[in-house]
Structures are given as C-alpha cells and as structure tokens.
Amino acid sequence: MALDTVRKPDALAEAMAETARLVEAQLDALLPVPETAEVRLIEAMRYAVLNGGKRLRAFLVMEVAKLFSVNRTCAARVGASVEMLHAYSLVHDDLPAMDDDDLRRGQPSCHKKFDEATAILAGDALQTRAFEVLAEEDTHADSEARIELVLALALAAGMRGMVGGQMIDMESEGKDLTGAEITRLQALKTGRLIQYAAEAGAILGRAPAAQRHAIMAYGRDLGAAFQIYDDVLDETASAEEMGKTAGKDAAAGKATMVRILGLDRARSQAETLAEQACAHLDSFGERADLLRALARFTVTRKS
Amino acid sequence: MALDTVRKPDALAEAMAETARLVEAQLDALLPVPETAEVRLIEAMRYAVLNGGKRLRAFLVMEVAKLFSVNRTCAARVGASVEMLHAYSLVHDDLPAMDDDDLRRGQPSCHKKFDEATAILAGDALQTRAFEVLAEEDTHADSEARIELVLALALAAGMRGMVGGQMIDMESEGKDLTGAEITRLQALKTGRLIQYAAEAGAILGRAPAAQRHAIMAYGRDLGAAFQIYDDVLDETASAEEMGKTAGKDAAAGKATMVRILGLDRARSQAETLAEQACAHLDSFGERADLLRALARFTVTRKS
Numbered sequence: 138m139a140l141d142t143v144r145k146p147d148a149l150a151e152a153m154a155e156t157a158r159l160v161e162a163q164l165d166a167l168l169p170v171p172e173t174a175e176v177r178l179i180e181a182m183r184y185a186v187l188n189g190g191k192r193l194r195a196f197l198v199m200e201v202a203k204l205f206s207v208n209r210t211c212a213a214r215v216g217a218s219v220e221m222l223h224a225y226s227l228v229h230d231d232l233p234a235m236d237d238d239d240l241r242r243g244q245p246s247c248h249k250k251f252d253e254a255t256a257i258l259a260g261d262a263l264q265t266r267a268f269e270v271l272a273e274e275d276t277h278a279d280s281e282a283r284i285e286l287v288l289a290l291a292l293a294a295g296m297r298g299m300v301g302g303q304m305i306d307m308e309s310e311g312k313d314l315t316g317a318e319i320t321r322l323q324a325l326k327t328g329r330l331i332q333y334a335a336e337a338g339a340i341l342g343r344a345p346a347a348q349r350h351a352i353m354a355y356g357r358d359l360g361a362a363f364q365i366y367d368d369v370l371d372e373t374a375s376a377e378e379m380g381k382t383a384g385k386d387a388a389a390g391k392a393t394m395v396r397i398l399g400l401d402r403a404r405s406q407a408e409t410l411a412e413q414a415c416a417h418l419d420s421f422g423e424r425a426d427l428l429r430a431l432a433r434f435t436v437t438r439k440s
Numbered sequence: 441m442a443l444d445t446v447r448k449p450d451a452l453a454e455a456m457a458e459t460a461r462l463v464e465a466q467l468d469a470l471l472p473v474p475e476t477a478e479v480r481l482i483e484a485m486r487y488a489v490l491n492g493g494k495r496l497r498a499f500l501v502m503e504v505a506k507l508f509s510v511n512r513t514c515a516a517r518v519g520a521s522v523e524m525l526h527a528y529s530l531v532h533d534d535l536p537a538m539d540d541d542d543l544r545r546g547q548p549s550c551h552k553k554f555d556e557a558t559a560i561l562a563g564d565a566l567q568t569r570a571f572e573v574l575a576e577e578d579t580h581a582d583s584e585a586r587i588e589l590v591l592a593l594a595l596a597a598g599m600r601g602m603v604g605g606q607m608i609d610m611e612s613e614g615k616d617l618t619g620a621e622i623t624r625l626q627a628l629k630t631g632r633l634i635q636y637a638a639e640a641g642a643i644l645g646r647a648p649a650a651q652r653h654a655i656m657a658y659g660r661d662l663g664a665a666f667q668i669y670d671d672v673l674d675e676t677a678s679a680e681e682m683g684k685t686a687g688k689d690a691a692a693g694k695a696t697m698v699r700i701l702g703l704d705r706a707r708s709q710a711e712t713l714a715e716q717a718c719a720h721l722d723s724f725g726e727r728a729d730l731l732r733a734l735a736r737f738t739v740t741r742k743s
Contacts, residue, residue: 171600178599178607229564234556253537257560258607261532262599264564268571269594272587280583284575287590291572296481296565297474304481304561 149430153196156216159209160195161187163217167270181251181259182266186224188242193431194219197334197359198341200428201352204421205342211276212341215286218270219334222294225263226330228256230303264294277341285340293333302326306391314392320361322392327367328360335359351417358414359432365407366436368393372400374440407436452733456499459519462512463498464490466520470573484554484562485569489527491545496734497522500637500662501644503731504655507724508645514579515644518589521573522637525597528566529633531559533606567597580644588643596636605629609694617695623664625695630670631663638662654720661717662735669710669739671696675703677743710739 164186170179195216202212231238231246232253239249248256270276271286292298302325309322335356339349372395395403411432418425467489473482498519505515534541534549535556542552551559573579574589595601605628612625638659642652675698698706714735721728 168599173608175599175604175607175611177611178604182599225564229560232557232560234560254535254610255607257532257535257537258603258610260564261528261567262603264567265594265598265603268590269598272590272594280587283587284583284590287571287575287587291568291575295568295572296471296478296485300561300565300568301478301481304478304558305476307557307561308478308480 149427149434152200152427153191153193153431156196156199156213157190157192159199159213160192160216160220163210163213164220167214167217167221167266177251177255178258178262181247181255182221182224182263184250185228185247185256185259186221186263188224188244190220190242192216192220193363193435194223194331194334196431197331197356197428198338200431201335201338202341203338204352204424205339205344205348207338207341212338214270214273214276215337215341216334218267218276218290219330219337221263221267221270222290223330225260225267226294226299226303228260228263232256235303235307279343282340282343286337289333289336289340293329298325298329299327302329309392312392316394316397319392319394319397323364323394324357324361327364328357331360331363332356348420351420355414355417355428355432358410358417359435362407362410362414362432363435365394365403365410366438368395369400369404369407370438370440371395404436411436452730452737455503455730456494456496456734459499459502459516460493460495462502462516463495463519463523466513466516467523470517470520470524470569480554480558481561481565484550484558485524485527485566487553488531488550488559488562489524489566491527491547493523493545495519495523496666496738497526497634497637499734500634500659500731501641503734504638504641505644506641507651507655507727508642508647510641510644515641517573517576517579518640518644519637521570521579521593522633522640524566524573525570525593526633528563528570529597529602529606531563531566535559538606538610582646585643585646589640592636592639592643596632601628601632602630605632612695615695619697619700622695622697622700626667626697627660627664630667631660634663634666635659651723654723658717658720658731658735661713661720662738665710665713665717665735666738668697668706668713669741671698672703672707672710673741673743674698707739714739 168179168183168186170176198216198219199209199212227241228247230236231241232248238246240246247259268287268290271290272283276286277283294300302322305322306326314322332353335352336349339352344352371393394406398406414432415429418428471482471486471489473479473486501519501522502512502515530544531550533539534544535551541549543549550562571590571593574593575586579589580586597603605625608625609629617625635656638655639652642655647655674696697709701709717735718732721731
C-alpha cells in the first residue's frame, strides 16, 4: 500500500517547516510596508497571510516543482501567491455577512483585529497581488508558463471554482444535499485550490502532459481527502486544537460528509482518497515520498 | 485649442453606444448562467456589471486599440474585463461596511438586490474573471501581450492602485488633506484604472514605446479630470441625475478638490486637465478625435 512507503513523519515536518520559512520570507518581501497612508491596508494583508499557517498549499507547489527541478525561489513565489489567494478567501469567509467568525488560527480574525472595511479591502488586494506575483517576470522566464499559472489560478479561484463552491455552501445551509452534491461542493470550495497548487508546480516545471495529468489527479484526490477530513476534525477536535470555533459547520446546518456517512465511514473515505492520491505518484518513484507523506498527514493531522 | 477640434458630440455618443453594445454582448457571453446551485452568484455578477453604465473604460480600451488596428472582438474582451473589474470595486464600495450605499445608477445596489454575502462573493468573482479573461488565448495570440495586460491591471487595481486609494479615502474621512494628498488619493482610486484602460488598448496594439507613453499620459490626465469633475458633480447634480446619493462625499467629510479649490476653480482645473490630456494625442492626428471628444465629454457630462 502506498501509504506504507512514506518516510518517517519527521522528514515531512522538517520539509514543511523549511518550506514555510522560505514562503514566509517571500511573502514578507512581496508585501513591503509603505511609508504612506495606505499602510493600514498592507498591515491587514500581512496580518492575514503571515499568520503561522501550515502552508500546505505552498508546500504542494514546492514539492511538485522539486520533481521537475524548478528553481526554489521561483517556486516559493508561486507558493506565496497561492497562500495570498487562500488568505483572501479566509478573510472574506470570516466576515460577519459570511461565516461571522471571530477567530482564525487562535487569533482575532482580520475584521476583528482591524475593521470590516479594511478586511474587505485587504482580501481584495490579496487576490490582486496573488495574480500580480504570478505575472511578474521573476516567477518564470517564459511568459507562456506565467499565463498558464494565471489561467489555472483564475479557474480554481473564481465562479466555477472556490467562490462558486462558497456560494453553493451558503445556499445549502439547512438543506439536505446528497453525497454527490456535497462532493461537488467540496471539490469546488476547497479541492480546486489544492489541486491548483499541485498543478502550479507542474506548470512551473513545464511537465509533459502525462506527468501533469498524474499530478493533477494526485491534487484532486488529496483535496477531496483534505476536505472530508476537515469535516471529521470539525466534529471531533476541540476549539483549542483547531484554532477556530469547532463544531460550527454542523451547528450551522451545513452539508458535510460526516452528516451523510457518519464519523467512521467519513474518516475511512478520507483515508481511501489519500491512498488513491498516492497511487497517482507511482511513476515518480521515491522522489515523491514527501508528497505521499503529505497525503498521509492530511488524514491524520490534529488541526 | 485641442478641445475645439473635437467632432460633433453626436459622433461620440454614437460611438460610445456602439461600444457599449459590443462590450455588453461580450459580458453576456463571458458570464453564462449555469444550471447549477451557484446560479445566484452568476446572477449577482451579471446584475452588477450588466447595468447600463456608460462603459467609459471599455470605450477607452476600444478607441485606443482602434488607433493600432486591433481586432474589435479582442478589444471588446479587454473592455469587458475592465468593466468587470470596475463593477467589482463598485459592489464592494457600496457594502454597508464601506460607503453603505443603497443605490447604484438608480437601481438597488448589489447587496440590496441580493444580500451582503452574495455581493461580497460576486465582487470577488468579478475580479477573478477580469484576470481570467485577459489570460485567455482569445484575448491576444501573443502570450507576452496577455501577461502585460494582467500585470498592468494588477498594478492599477491592487494595493498600490485602486484599492490602495480606497483605503486612503476611508482613512481620510474627517481629516484635512492637502491638495497634493487628494491628488495622489484620486490618482490611485479612480485615475489608475482609467489610465489602465487606455494603456490596455496600447498593449493590445503592441504600440511602440513613445506612443504607449503618450497614451498613458493621456489616460493619466483624463483620469484626473474625470475624478475632479466627479467631485464637482457630487456637489451640483441631483440624486436623479447621478443615479446615486448626491452630496454624499461632502457629507461624509471626505476629501475632495471642491472643498480645497471651491466649485469654480475645481471645474476649471478639470477642464485644464482634459485639454492637457488631448495635447498628448497630437501625434495621432484626427484618428484620435473621438478620444479628444471623450476628454471634453468627461468634463461636461451631467452624471
């Protein structure tokens, strides 16, 4: 079984911590604090994105890019870009008109720390900056690769991706969705951006079509495993472990796979998806071990 | 004087109406309504952008593109993209946490017609779609041109452009800004996107550097004239003419050039800037007459 062949967890933890350092150095450089009146905007952007997250999406970009020997700094820029996009979605998700969440990773959410208007604008500007960083020449010498990154991010983030999924999620509150509908919702809302992160590494590496498809299939299954396991955590973890309000989705009557399958079968489905994700990596041999370890981690993490 | 050489106003009105039809056909095609649950999101996006606006920014793209014989459909796509970006900024600006405006062009603003959460997401997705359209192959055969469009839009729209300007604007409420500070604020908040629209036409046309600079200078002065004249209108026009709450900026204690210069001198400064804008077009001869007419229109319009 693919999941047995992963390296010891320490190797993954170490690699993720190293990636996080690299990506945070990039984020720091990409969001310089100006001397002018809009300093509060940049401070809110930095607060939202430089928050000690796990950097799972950036790690995915960088580990996939490594398979294709991509320059580390270029990969870290794209990793920083996807973390900005992810941070923007969290800032807007937490707003009073949306999930109305006061806590994010154990800290006041952006609109609590600053104010609502600043949080709206900071999210807006983080999205813009994410696209800008992809388009900048430092990201890749080849304009074709940069335009592919922009297109892939837009597809993953927009109305037929993440934001479309958020909309369905809101509309579904209190309704009984089928398992298939929840799967589609989650694939859009969370899965597409995780899949993009894997794809971005392959785009950076100008991977041949077959390898790019294998990486995208890995990303798709990993994203699905991630979201189902998130629902499991939402039911089982404490608020302290989660760094956010636990049990909230269930309380809001949101559609989750745990409600449909029950806790045990949801957990087991997440594990199956993680194994399936690993199976797509066979052609990469042991160079993909950390990506396999990441799949394992995704369905065993505590938060 | 350049402003004397414009064609009769009918020619401008006709050309703007024709552009609006083309751009709205593009917008309609670029935002198809799906069969699925996120239909409400797309409906809100369409409501926000297909609202019978003047399409000044799209007109700028298309008229500049015409100077360089750009394919009309490609130019209309970029025009549609800048209108989406503009619409997103208006939707978020109108939110209760921002300007809290119930009316937009005489109709309920997006969060009044739908709800706040939908308006936030619709704005988010309009921004994403604006970038996506620029990156799509149909926009320009040359990936270099597409990446330049993405970069220029990101610069104009982000933390050092439109959103940065909105932040300064919010921060300035009740404060006494100097004329120089207001000029910078307005250049960021409104001017940069108008300048981008002109620049985008030149990028589409792969204009030589000297012509591109002339177009950008025209766009910069036109944007400045536009914003100062907007302040004049905010003081003088009726709510009915404006299609939004009039006198609102002044009531909110916002910094405007009218407060600094008084009505007459503000109007005259807008006119001077419009003439200055036209002066940058000399090398294009009478092919730029509609762009000159647009500058004239900018400082004589009623709304």
